[in-house]
Amino acid sequence: ELVNINELFNYVLNRFDMILKKDEHPAKMYTIKRYFTKRDLWVDLDTDRFTQVLDNLMNNAIKYSPDGGVITCRLYETRNKVILSISDQGLGIPRKDIPHIFDRFYRVDKARSRQQGGSGLGLAISKEVVEALHGQLWAESVEGKGSTFYIALPYEPLGEEDLWDEV
Numbered sequence: 001e002l003v004n005i006n007e008l009f010n011y012v013l014n015r016f017d018m019i020l021k022k023d024e025h026p027a028k029m030y031t032i033k034r035y036f037t038k039r040d041l042w043v044d045l046d047t048d049r050f051t052q053v054l055d056n057l058m059n060n061a062i063k064y065s066p067d068g069g070v071i072t073c074r075l076y077e078t079r080n081k082v083i084l085s086i087s088d089q090g091l092g093i094p095r096k097d098i099p100h101i102f103d104r105f106y107r108v109d110k111a112r113s114r115q116q117g118g119s120g121l122g123l124a125i126s127k128e129v130v131e132a133l134h135g136q137l138w139a140e141s142v143e144g145k146g147s148t149f150y151i152a153l154p155y156e157p158l159g160e161e162d163l164w165d166e167v
């Protein structure tokens with residue numbers, strides 16, 4: 001189905017904001033900042049599956065940021081792609097682990113991760129969903145500083161040729 005990705009991303013982030021508002025004494029304090037293009041971007045995808053991907057990335061950003069912090073979410077378009085990014089100020093990922101975090105059951109620092117809960121499947125599933133849409137999912141990270149996860153989806157902006165019919 002053709003989905004308004006601005007609305008979908010906002011909807012997911014609103015839910016994460018609500019969790020904070022409802023809890024008087026949240027175990028972890030975080031702030032979500034949104035930098036979205038004003039242009040509405042429509043992408044052909046399955047809302048439920050894509051929501052699951054965004055939930056995964058947001059949950060990771062929170063879970064692996066022991067001191068909370070700012071989670072910066074961006075949505076913009078390039079010439080032929082829609083880019084969504086989620087940046088945290090958390091633990092970061094050691095350079096040697098970055099190539100493996102999308103593997104099933106791979107978790108950085110097993111002891112610490114086990115204590116956090118989780119199975120190590122979130123990113124593997126997310127990557128499958130994004131690649132089924134002919135998109136890409138990747139991470140950039142600096143250990144001790146934080147991580148940014150990017151989703152790129154193929155996008156065909158409505159061009160002049162869609163607005164005018166040659167008669």
Ligand code: ATP
Pocket residue numbers: 056060061064065088090091092093101106107108109113117118119120121122123124147
């Ligand atoms: P779950 O299946 O519940 O998602 P998980 O969070 O451990 O478990 P993934 O989401 O696949 O599994 O992430 C794999 C590993 O990558 C994590 O265990 C963690 O070590 C690392 N990781 C993922 N996201 C981040 C992040 N934002 N900051 C730091 N490390 C991360």
Ligand code: MG
Pocket residue numbers: 056059060118122123
């Ligand atoms: Mg996870």
